[in-house]
Amino acid sequence: MNEEYSLEDFANNLLDMTTRCRSCMSCYSVCPLVESTHGFSTQGPYGILRSIYHGIKRDFAESLTVQDKQVLRNILYSCTTCGACDIKCKTSGAGVPIVELIESGRKLLVDEMVGPLKNQNTALKSIWNRGNPYGMPAADRLDWLKNLSEKESLSCKIVPDDGEVDLLLYVGCTASYEKSIQNVARSLVTLLEHMKINYGILKEEECCGSPANRIGDNQLFSDVFYKNTKKFVEYGVKHIITISPHCYNTFVNEYPDSMKEIKIQHYTEFLSDMMEDGRLDIAKEIAKKVTYHDPCYLGKKNNIYDAPRKLLRGIPAVNLVEMKRNRQDSLCCGGGGGRMWDEVEEVTRLSEIRLGEAMDADAEIIATACPWCHIQLHDAVQDTNNESKIVVKDIAEILVEAL
Amino acid sequence: MNETEFAKVEKVANQLKGIVSEEFVSTTLFERIVSAEDTYPYELREREIPYAVVKPGSREEISEILKYANVEKIPVFVRGSASQLAGSTRPHTHGIMLSIDRLNDIRIFEDYNFFECGPGCIVAKVAEEVGKSGCFLPVHPGSRAIARMGGTMCNNTSAHIVDTSIGKLGDYVLGVEVVLPNGDFLETGTKSMRRPAGTDLTKFFVGGDGLLGVITKIRMRLLPDFKYSYAVVYFDNVRSLTMGVQKMYYEKQPIPLFMEMMDEKTARIGFEVKGMSPPPGAVILFASIGSTKEEAKDKREKVIQSLESENPLGVHRIEDVDEWHAIMSTREVISSFLSQSSGMQWKSAEVIPNLKYLPEAAEECEHFNEGLPICGSLQNYLYAHIGAVSLHPGILVPRDWDGEKQREAYTELFEREAELTLKYGGCGGEWGQFSKRTSFFIRRYGEVGYNFVKSIKRAVDPNNILNPGILEGYR
Numbered sequence: 066m067n068e069e070y071s072l073e074d075f076a077n078n079l080l081d082m083t084t085r086c087r088s089c090m091s092c093y094s095v096c097p098l099v100e101s102t103h104g105f106s107t108q109g110p111y112g113i114l115r116s117i118y119h120g121i122k123r124d125f126a127e128s129l130t131v132q133d134k135q136v137l138r139n140i141l142y143s144c145t146t147c148g149a150c151d152i153k154c155k156t157s158g159a160g161v162p163i164v165e166l167i168e169s170g171r172k173l174l175v176d177e178m179v180g181p182l183k184n185q186n187t188a189l190k191s192i193w194n195r196g197n198p199y200g201m202p203a204a205d206r207l208d209w210l211k212n213l214s215e216k217e218s219l220s221c222k223i224v225p226d227d228g229e230v231d232l233l234l235y236v237g238c239t240a241s242y243e244k245s246i247q248n249v250a251r252s253l254v255t256l257l258e259h260m261k262i263n264y265g266i267l268k269e270e271e272c273c274g275s276p277a278n279r280i281g282d283n284q285l286f287s288d289v290f291y292k293n294t295k296k297f298v299e300y301g302v303k304h305i306i307t308i309s310p311h312c313y314n315t316f317v318n319e320y321p322d323s324m325k326e327i328k329i330q331h332y333t334e335f336l337s338d339m340m341e342d343g344r345l346d347i348a349k350e351i352a353k354k355v356t357y358h359d360p361c362y363l364g365k366k367n368n369i370y371d372a373p374r375k376l377l378r379g380i381p382a383v384n385l386v387e388m389k390r391n392r393q394d395s396l397c398c399g400g401g402g403g404r405m406w407d408e409v410e411e412v413t414r415l416s417e418i419r420l421g422e423a424m425d426a427d428a429e430i431i432a433t434a435c436p437w438c439h440i441q442l443h444d445a446v447q448d449t450n451n452e453s454k455i456v457v458k459d460i461a462e463i464l465v466e467a468l
Numbered sequence: 469m470n471e472t473e474f475a476k477v478e479k480v481a482n483q484l485k486g487i488v489s490e491e492f493v494s495t496t497l498f499e500r501i502v503s504a505e506d507t508y509p510y511e512l513r514e515r516e517i518p519y520a521v522v523k524p525g526s527r528e529e530i531s532e533i534l535k536y537a538n539v540e541k542i543p544v545f546v547r548g549s550a551s552q553l554a555g556s557t558r559p560h561t562h563g564i565m566l567s568i569d570r571l572n573d574i575r576i577f578e579d580y581n582f583f584e585c586g587p588g589c590i591v592a593k594v595a596e597e598v599g600k601s602g603c604f605l606p607v608h609p610g611s612r613a614i615a616r617m618g619g620t621m622c623n624n625t626s627a628h629i630v631d632t633s634i635g636k637l638g639d640y641v642l643g644v645e646v647v648l649p650n651g652d653f654l655e656t657g658t659k660s661m662r663r664p665a666g667t668d669l670t671k672f673f674v675g676g677d678g679l680l681g682v683i684t685k686i687r688m689r690l691l692p693d694f695k696y697s698y699a700v701v702y703f704d705n706v707r708s709l710t711m712g713v714q715k716m717y718y719e720k721q722p723i724p725l726f727m728e729m730m731d732e733k734t735a736r737i738g739f740e741v742k743g744m745s746p747p748p749g750a751v752i753l754f755a756s757i758g759s760t761k762e763e764a765k766d767k768r769e770k771v772i773q774s775l776e777s778e779n780p781l782g783v784h785r786i787e788d789v790d791e792w793h794a795i796m797s798t799r800e801v802i803s804s805f806l807s808q809s810s811g812m813q814w815k816s817a818e819v820i821p822n823l824k825y826l827p828e829a830a831e832e833c834e835h836f837n838e839g840l841p842i843c844g845s846l847q848n849y850l851y852a853h854i855g856a857v858s859l860h861p862g863i864l865v866p867r868d869w870d871g872e873k874q875r876e877a878y879t880e881l882f883e884r885e886a887e888l889t890l891k892y893g894g895c896g897g898e899w900g901q902f903s904k905r906t907s908f909f910i911r912r913y914g915e916v917g918y919n920f921v922k923s924i925k926r927a928v929d930p931n932n933i934l935n936p937g938i939l940e941g942y943r
């Protein structure tokens with residue numbers, strides 16, 4: 066926050082924005098928190114907004130205790146930022162940008178050193194120090210590629226050392242470091258090789274900053290943004306595809322104008338274009354019932370619903386079935402909003418509810434296109450002992466199986 | 469919070485935790501405040517903030533809470549989703565906020581031809597469940613995605629449904645289970661298809677404004693769904709539109725299930741938002757019903773026949789249900805769009821005139837707020853559940869008015885609503901009779917009527933433990 070625009074101005078503006086809410090409470094009907102908690106009033110969008118309002122007012126009046134502030138922090142950090150409430154508020158409410166306000170509330174808490182939650186802090190520190198929220202060494206970031214490059218000779222360029230590329234695959238922290246997700250990155254490489262694309266990956270990729278923004282660390286986000294945009298411009302990057310919808314959303318919606326020159330796509334959009342052009346030819350059959358779980362940051366936030374489905378339909382013999390809640394109505398897996406880094410009270414895990422919906426649809430595979438959804442849903446499958454009935458796969462992995 | 473209040477919060481919470489599992493009791497400042505707020509934008513006063521919020525999971529737990537509250541003389545405020553529009557869920561004093569949303573079972577008994585549900589069930593979910601059995605839930609509020617069956621029962625509202633078509637919600641209630649304010653259990657009504665003749669205890673609770681007991685279970689007859697036929701009719705002005713509605717009644721036509729209207733200004737907004745070409749004038753949208761499509765169509769034609777005697781500008785018949793939903797959405801987006809585009813708070817009133825003076829009342833509602841000291845210069849819009857002869861003038865209230873001014877503004881609007889409803893001989897048809905409407909009740913039914921309710925309340929709830937303030941109109 067700069068000096069002309071003080072913390073108090075920020076708080077006042079936030080206060081004003083929260084009063085736009087017309088208290089119709091419609092947002093409760095779509096909020097995943099309501100479903101996964103005991104459903105107290107503060108465990109839903111309206112209640113979170115009102116808590117921000119009362120928190121600011123009482124803070125101005127110096128009537129908030131330390132415990133009150135901690136409660137407020139827990140309320141604010143429980144939100145998955147899935148955006149279902151924003152959509153509902155636009156159609157039935159006063160059009161309040163609820164998630165944005167919740168994230169602003171988090172910024173205030175971070176500025177006041179009340180937020181974030183403990184483990185979220187560790188994740189943020191790790192982004193500062195190591196360029197990823199997982200506490201992993203920056204030097205290990207490309208380890209996921211080793212297996213693959215040992216087996217076959219890859220055309221993948223390491224940017225900037227190997228020169229300019231037509232397409233930059235922005236792998237993201239989760240696909241780089243999480244063992245269970247690294248295969249998604251490798252699958253993408255396999256697909257790009259298969260299509261003979263002139264592509265590359267960054268030699269020193271760093272976090273896109275999404276966790277910083279979700280958790281409310283403005284300064285960290287500015288720093289990461291500055292470093293990343295500088296790199297992209299310097300290396301002459303023209304076209305980026307991301308694996309994670311969270312990185313995609315950050316680049317498209319949260320990096321200011323400097324990124325506007327660069328074409329940014331989620332990988333499902335890019336592959337779907339390639340499929341349409343005939344460059345991605347899928348020959349093998351996968352005779353399975355597949356359901357697609359819409360990641361919130363792809364669907365609700367960016368209206369990308371069709372490309373992933375087109376890819377799945379493009380695989381011979383795939384029987385694509387929809388869950389009861391799909392597209393804009395799809396249920397959040399619970400992994401967004403900084404919740405990957407700390408435990409948030411859940412009576413029923415969202416990922417398990419979602420798994421139930423996939424099983425109700427009789428699916429054998431839950432396809433998704435987000436590393437965090439993948440982890441959440443995979444854990445749900447394991448924790449409920451359903452491994453013999455259903456598996457979670459990324460669309461890229463399924464495509465590779467069908468090559 | 470001062471020390472005495474803090475101690476009180478602790479004490480109440482400890483007692484509640486002895487009745488209900490700890491995780492269902494909250495004493496956080498924010499939960500206590502937010503759970504006591506309702507659809508009105510002004511803030512609670514400090515003395516209105518509850519000591520604790522409790523979510524009991526059974527009628528036994530509710531009974532224990534009420535017994536404890538009687539001993540300690542602590543008010544208990546019952547909360548569904550707090551979407552009631554006359555201020556009934558907003559406490560006027562410290563107390564226990566009792567949320568009924570955990571009582572949310574629904575069971576359909578096809579062989580008995582009824583279903584039973586907890587008061588915490590969301591209206592839309594119940595509609596969906598009975599829909600699976602080919603049935604129709606005879607209540608359809610704009611708030612159905614969040615309103616709960618318990619709150620809806622207390623108001624006995626059928627909402628957008630035209631009462632004279634299929635009756636009011638309460639007409640389908642076979643019985644309820646209730647915990648009385650002293651903690652006693654009561655089961656009312658019947659499990660048979662024929663509802664009680666003579667004294668029907670159910671009537672004290674359905675449409676009982678939450679005064680006499682906490683409803684813990686609702687039993688309703690299954691109503692087979694209908695076949696539908698739809699139409700949109702455009703009129704030059706509100707007068708001819710409402711005269712058309714009068715004709716429909718006078719000519720004894722089959723009354724549609726849904727019949728909504730918007731004046732031209734309002735309709736233009738709705739149509740524009742939904743990307744439709746502007747309507748030529750004021751609009752009626754209606755859905756006729758029958759047990760066959762032909763019957764529904766036939767009834768629709770009869771209604772159109774009556775409306776046509778007022779020379780409408782156009783009649784558009786609709787067969788496709790998606791088209792109907794699209795056109796109905798023009799009406800449903802009004803309040804939301806106006807809040808968004810103006811950045812102000814939408815507030816509608818409910819004026820229920822008699823049939824004879826409907827055109828005059830509707831015309832007055834087109835200028836509903838004219839001349840009011842506080843709200844006189846605000847924008848006014850008109851829509852209505854016109855088949856039910858229920859008018860909703862709506863106003864946009866600025867957000868930057870301070871809390872006191874807002875309170876006064878809303879009181880002024882309720883007073884104006886009361887004035888018109890009294891003038892035209894009606895009474896509130898959707899949001900209950902008390903709270904912000906208590907002064908209307910007294911004027912409409914006199915001290916005798918008011919004392920009658922008060923004496924029943926006193927007999928059942930001598931300590932005035934359950935939902936105090938509703939009857940008194942403190943909200």
Ligand SMILES: Cc1cc2nc3c(=O)[nH]c(=O)nc-3n(C[C@H](O)[C@H](O)[C@H](O)COP(=O)(O)OP(=O)(O)OC[C@H]3O[C@@H](n4cnc5c(N)ncnc54)[C@H](O)[C@@H]3O)c2cc1C
Nearest residue numbers: 548549550551552556610611616618619620625627678683
């Ligand atoms: C956007 C919007 C649209 C609306 N549209 C309509 C409409 O079209 N038609 C209409 O009629 N209304 C409408 N309403 C008003 C409101 O939704 C209804 O009155 C609804 O039925 C109230 O349900 P609730 O669960 O919110 O009840 P609450 O507001 O929580 O409670 C209402 C009253 O009932 C009492 N109560 C609740 N449950 C119990 C129980 N189990 N036992 C005893 N007392 C209880 C409460 O103490 C309170 O006095 C609308 C409201 C909103 C915000």
